[in-house]
Amino acid sequence: MTLPEQELVIVLDFGGQYSHLIARRIRELKVFCEMLPFSTPVAEIAAKKPKGIVFSGGPSSVYQDKAPACDPAIYETGIPILGICYGMQLMAQQLGGGVSRAVQREYGKTGLNVLERDKLLGCMEPVEQCWMSHGDRVEKAPPGFSITASTDHSPVAAMVCPDRRLYAVQFHPEVVHTPKGQDVLKAFLYDICGCHGLWTMGSFLERAVAEVKRRVGDKKVLCGLSGGVDSSVAAVLVQRAVGDQLTCVFVNQGLLRKGEAEQVQKTFREKFKINLVYVDARERFLSKLAGVTDPERKRKIIGEEFIRVFEDEAARLGDIDFLVQGTLYPDVVESGTATAAVIKSHHNVGCLPEDMKFELVEPLRWLFKDEVRALGEEMDLPEEVVWRQPFPGPGMAVRVLGEVTAEKVAVVQEADAIVEEEIRKAGLYRRIWQSFAILPDMKSVGVMGDERTYSYTVAIRAVMSNDAMTADWVRLPYEVLEAISSRIVSEIKEVNRVVYDITSKPPATIEWE
Numbered sequence: 001m002t003l004p005e006q007e008l009v010i011v012l013d014f015g016g017q018y019s020h021l022i023a024r025r026i027r028e029l030k031v032f033c034e035m036l037p038f039s040t041p042v043a044e045i046a047a048k049k050p051k052g053i054v055f056s057g058g059p060s061s062v063y064q065d066k067a068p069a070c071d072p073a074i075y076e077t078g079i080p081i082l083g084i085c086y087g088m089q090l091m092a093q094q095l096g097g098g099v100s101r102a103v104q105r106e107y108g109k110t111g112l113n114v115l116e117r118d119k120l121l122g123c124m125e126p127v128e129q130c131w132m133s134h135g136d137r138v139e140k141a142p143p144g145f146s147i148t149a150s151t152d153h154s155p156v157a158a159m160v161c162p163d164r165r166l167y168a169v170q171f172h173p174e175v176v177h178t179p180k181g182q183d184v185l186k187a188f189l190y191d192i193c194g195c196h197g198l199w200t201m202g203s204f205l206e207r208a209v210a211e212v213k214r215r216v217g218d219k220k221v222l223c224g225l226s227g228g229v230d231s232s233v234a235a236v237l238v239q240r241a242v243g244d245q246l247t248c249v250f251v252n253q254g255l256l257r258k259g260e261a262e263q264v265q266k267t268f269r270e271k272f273k274i275n276l277v278y279v280d281a282r283e284r285f286l287s288k289l290a291g292v293t294d295p296e297r298k299r300k301i302i303g304e305e306f307i308r309v310f311e312d313e314a315a316r317l318g319d320i321d322f323l324v325q326g327t328l329y330p331d332v333v334e335s336g337t338a339t340a341a342v343i344k345s346h347h348n349v350g351c352l353p354e355d356m357k358f359e360l361v362e363p364l365r366w367l368f369k370d371e372v373r374a375l376g377e378e379m380d381l382p383e384e385v386v387w388r389q390p391f392p393g394p395g396m397a398v399r400v401l402g403e404v405t406a407e408k409v410a411v412v413q414e415a416d417a418i419v420e421e422e423i424r425k426a427g428l429y430r431r432i433w434q435s436f437a438i439l440p441d442m443k444s445v446g447v448m449g450d451e452r453t454y455s456y457t458v459a460i461r462a463v464m465s466n467d468a469m470t471a472d473w474v475r476l477p478y479e480v481l482e483a484i485s486s487r488i489v490s491e492i493k494e495v496n497r498v499v500y501d502i503t504s505k506p507p508a509t510i511e512w513e
C-alpha cells in the first residue's frame, strides 16, 4: 500500500492565545498541521519536511530579556514562513528590522491599507478590515523586505521577502473577525507553500494505522477504554492496525455515570470484536480519595491510580509495553506546554506518574474533537459512541466539589441521569456539547411538605463549544429547566435546590474543578 504524500505545515507556538486556532484553520484547508514549541531545534523541524511554517502570536515583547525566540537558522532552511503578530515582530527583529512599543496599541477590528496585492494579500481589496491585538509594532522592515500593508498606527502591518519565501502579517488571519483571513492562509498554503490539500480523514486514518503498526510491531498493547468518543475511536483504530494484540481495559473507578459500567460493556461486547477487560476498582479509587479536597490533588491521585490499574492488568496479561490513550489536542494544551499555562491537569496528560513504564500510543494527540468524530464516522462507529457527550476521566470526582464520598457520588449520578433524560427528551442531546449536574459542597434551607429541610444544592451546566477550548452556556428553554429542577428535588431526597450555571469559558471552565 502506498500512502498519499503527507503535506505537513508546522505552527511554531510562541504562547499565543490563538495558536490552536491557526492549526484548526489550516486543517480546515485540508493541510495537516502540527504545533510545536518555539524552542524545537531547527534540525528536528526540517526532518519533518514541512511544506511551510507559521510563527504564532505571543504575549511577550521581542525586545524583552528572555523573550521566546527560535533559532534564526530557520530562515536559512528555504521553507516558507508566515509570521503572525509576535511571529512577525520576531522575524523583523531577527533579520535586522526594528521593533518597539507602539504609541497606540491596536486591539480589535482595524482598517488595513493594502499597499501591494502580492501572492499573500492578492485576495484583499486596497482597504480591508482585519483583527489586531498588539501593543508593539514593527518600525522598520528588515533589509530585502517590502511593506505590503499598513494601518493608521502600524507603518508595517504586512511585509514580505518573496526571494527568501518569508511572509509576515501583524493582524490575525486565523480569527473570524478578519473576513479575508482564511483566504490569506489559503494563499500561503497553496500558492506559496505549494500544498494541494491532500489531508482528509481517510488519508489521516491510513497514516495513523500504518504508524501504529510500525511502532508496535508484533508486541502487545493495552488501551484504556472509557466508552467515550476519544478512547473508542483510538481503540478501533489500533485494532485495525494490530488486531488481537490489543486488549482494552475499562475501569470502573466508582465515578462513572449512572448505568454506564453496564452500558459500555454491552456496547463493546456486542458491537465490536474487541478483547475487553472490565475492572471494578471502585473501592480502590474512593479510598485513595478519602479526605482529599484540593482539585489538583484529586486529579493527580486519579491519574496515577488509572495507570496503576493498567499496570496491574498488564502484569496479569504478561509483557505489555504499550498503552493506548485517546488523548486529544486540547487535553495536551490545557495541561500546560512549554508555552501555555496549566489550567487544569487532565488525568491522562499532566497526571501520569513519573515512574510509569508504558510507552504511550496516542494516535489522536493532534486532533480536535470534531475531527475525532469525523474519524469515528469514517470507521463506521455507532452513533451512540460518536455523538456521546464528552465525559472526563476523573468523572464525578470533579463534579462533586470538595471531598468525594460514595454518598455524594450517588446523588450527583442520579441528578446527572435526570439531566440527560430531559435533554434527550427535548431533542437537544446531540446539539449540546455537554450537559450535566454538579454537586457543590453546600447545603441550604428549604421547605418540603410543610417541613424545614437542610439539604444539598445541585447545579446544572449545559454548554456549547467547538473544541472545549472556549464555551458558551446554553440558553435552555425554561420548560426544560423546570422539568429538570422539579424532577431532581422530588426524586432525590438529599436535594432541595437547583441552580443553573450561566458562565461561559473563559472566564469559567466547563467542569467546576
Ligand SMILES: Nc1ncnc2c1ncn2[C@@H]1O[C@H](COP(=O)(O)OP(=O)(O)OP(=O)(O)O)[C@@H](O)[C@H]1O
Residues within 6 Å of the ligand: 223, 224, 225, 226, 227, 228, 229, 230, 231, 232, 249, 250, 251, 252, 253, 324, 325, 326, 327, 331, 348, 388, 389, 390, 391, 392, 393, 394
Ligand atoms: N473509565 C476509564 N477506563 C479506562 N480508561 C479511561 C477511563 N476514563 C478515561 N480513560 C482514558 O483516559 C483518556 C482520556 O479520557 P477522556 O474522557 O478525555 O476521553 P474519552 O473518555 O475517550 O472520550 P470523551 O472525551 O468523549 O469522554 C481516554 O481516552 C482513556 O484512554
Ligand SMILES: O=c1[nH]c(=O)c2[nH+]cn([C@@H]3O[C@H](COP(=O)(O)O)[C@@H](O)[C@H]3O)c2[nH]1
Residues within 6 Å of the ligand: 299, 334, 343, 344, 345, 346, 347, 348, 390, 391, 392, 393, 394, 434, 468, 505, 508, 509, 510, 511, 512, 513
Ligand atoms: O478526560 C478528561 N480528563 C480530565 O482530567 C478532564 N478535565 C476536563 N475534561 C473535559 O475537558 C473539556 C474541557 O474542560 P474544562 O473546561 O473543565 O477544562 C470538557 O469536555 C471536560 O469534560 C477532562 N477530560
Ligand SMILES: NC(=O)CC[C@H](N)C(=O)O
Residues within 6 Å of the ligand: 016, 056, 057, 058, 059, 060, 061, 084, 085, 086, 087, 133, 134, 135, 136, 137
Ligand atoms: N498578539 C501578539 O502576538 C502580541 C505580540 C506582542 N506581545 C504585542 O503586544 O505586540
Ligand SMILES: [Mg+2]
Residues within 6 Å of the ligand: 226, 228, 229, 390, 391, 392, 393
Ligand atoms: Mg471520557
